[in-house]
Amino acid sequence: MTRVQISGVGKRYPGRGKGAAEVVAVDDVSIDIASGEIHAIIGYSGAGKSTMLRLINGLERVSSGSILVGDSDIATMGERELRRERTEIGMIFQHFNLFRSKTVAQNVAYPLVVAGVATAERRERVAELLSFVGLGDKARAFPEQLSGGQKQRVGIARALATNPGVLLADEATSALDPETSQEVLALLKKVNADLGITIILITHEMEVVRSIAHRVTVMDGGKAVEQGDVFDVFASPKTETTRRFVATALPTQPDPEHLRRLQQKHRGKLVSVTFRDGGVDQPVVFRTLAERGIGVNIVHGGVTEVGGRSFGKLTLELIGDELQVEHGIAALGQQTDLEVLV
Numbered sequence: 514m515t516r517v518q519i520s521g522v523g524k525r526y527p528g529r530g531k532g533a534a535e536v537v538a539v540d541d542v543s544i545d546i547a548s549g550e551i552h553a554i555i556g557y558s559g560a561g562k563s564t565m566l567r568l569i570n571g572l573e574r575v576s577s578g579s580i581l582v583g584d585s586d587i588a589t590m591g592e593r594e595l596r597r598e599r600t601e602i603g604m605i606f607q608h609f610n611l612f613r614s615k616t617v618a619q620n621v622a623y624p625l626v627v628a629g630v631a632t633a634e635r636r637e638r639v640a641e642l643l644s645f646v647g648l649g650d651k652a653r654a655f656p657e658q659l660s661g662g663q664k665q666r667v668g669i670a671r672a673l674a675t676n677p678g679v680l681l682a683d684e685a686t687s688a689l690d691p692e693t694s695q696e697v698l699a700l701l702k703k704v705n706a707d708l709g710i711t712i713i714l715i716t717h718e719m720e721v722v723r724s725i726a727h728r729v730t731v732m733d734g735g736k737a738v739e740q741g742d743v744f745d746v747f748a749s750p751k752t753e754t755t756r757r758f759v760a761t762a763l764p765t766q767p768d769p770e771h772l773r774r775l776q777q778k779h780r781g782k783l784v785s786v787t788f789r790d791g792g793v794d795q796p797v798v799f800r801t802l803a804e805r806g807i808g809v810n811i812v813h814g815g816v817t818e819v820g821g822r823s824f825g826k827l828t829l830e831l832i833g834d835e836l837q838v839e840h841g842i843a844a845l846g847q848q849t850d851l852e853v854l855v
């Protein structure tokens with residue numbers, strides 16, 4: 514069980530070329546990741562996500578701040594201690610980074626060879642790992658004989674070989690099709706639930722965050738601009754960056770262009786109603802409208818699961834007598850999060 518405490522971490526790179534300005538890749542980032550948590554770091558390209566991950570596994574050294582993995586401060590550790598500490602931190606990559614000339618079993622065994630584990634124990638451990646990731650029958654295959662999803666499973670088995678407390682994933686599903694992506698995410702969920710391993714994953718895909726993360730940090734320009742439980746961040750994003758990400762994963766409100774088309778097709782009043790666990794439920798909304806003789810057309814949106822809870826927005830066309838519709842909107846506005854669109 515491993516907690517990761519990132520406090521006030523900064524990373525600056527010298528500018529490329531003479532007189533070029535310094536690059537601040539990571540700027541005063543603090544993230545407290547509980548033992549056994551799946552924490553997603555999300556942001557656009559250039560936000561500083563990969564740099565953050567390289568700082569956590571000590572591949573790069575911080576310019577300021579501290580990074581505690583368990584009790585060890587990665588930021589101030591010497592190279593030799595760091596090599597030992599890395600067995601505590603597994604890592605998987607977007608393009609898998611497997612050895613092409615080694616078999617699946619040899620790839621998975623590699624960290625154990627480096628750690629000096631005896632042959633018999635190594636064999637046993639590799640068999641156990643391959644069965645855990647569902648590749649028990651692929652031990653003798655070579656990476657090029659595997660699908661993308663299978664390659665990433667090998668990557669995960671290899672990352673788990675030394676029994677790490679933390680697993681880092683850099684865009685681990687970005688090179689996979691959506692279905693294979695879901696399989697790999699399910700395996701990561703199992704790694705977390707069955708083995709209690711803390712997972713830090715960076716991604717630009719909000720769908721990844723929605724389906725497996727407990728908490729999320731949004732990075733922008735090297736800074737952590739938003740942080741919290743996935744549900745809270747999705748349900749009430751506070752920055753424009755987060756809002757744009759959320760819109761890619763959730764059925765939210767129609768964009769202005771879509772709204773214009775809806776307006777041409779639908780004569781009634783268009784309103785957006787937010788549904789969330791613990792909020793008003795749909796039957797109450799529809800009954801309130803029906804009681805006033807207001808007809809309802811669902812024209813956009815939906816409800817989905819975020820961090821294990823329901824959340825979504827529906828755009829409704831309200832049809833009926835103008836005054837009744839006004840009263841209906843007023844009544845709903847008291848009970849729920851309602852926005853009149855046109």
Ligand SMILES: Nc1ncnc2c1ncn2[C@@H]1O[C@H](COP(=O)(O)OP(=O)(O)O)[C@@H](O)[C@H]1O
Nearest residue numbers: 526536538556557558559560561562563564565
């Ligand atoms: N080794 C480096 N030298 C100089 N600048 C770098 C280096 N690595 C990353 N950067 C810069 O730091 C910023 C953050 O990069 P990165 O961490 O790769 O972002 P992300 O993974 O979110 O796309 C970018 O502006 C990038 O150009």
Ligand SMILES: [Mg+2]
Nearest residue numbers: 559562563564
């Ligand atoms: Mg990156």
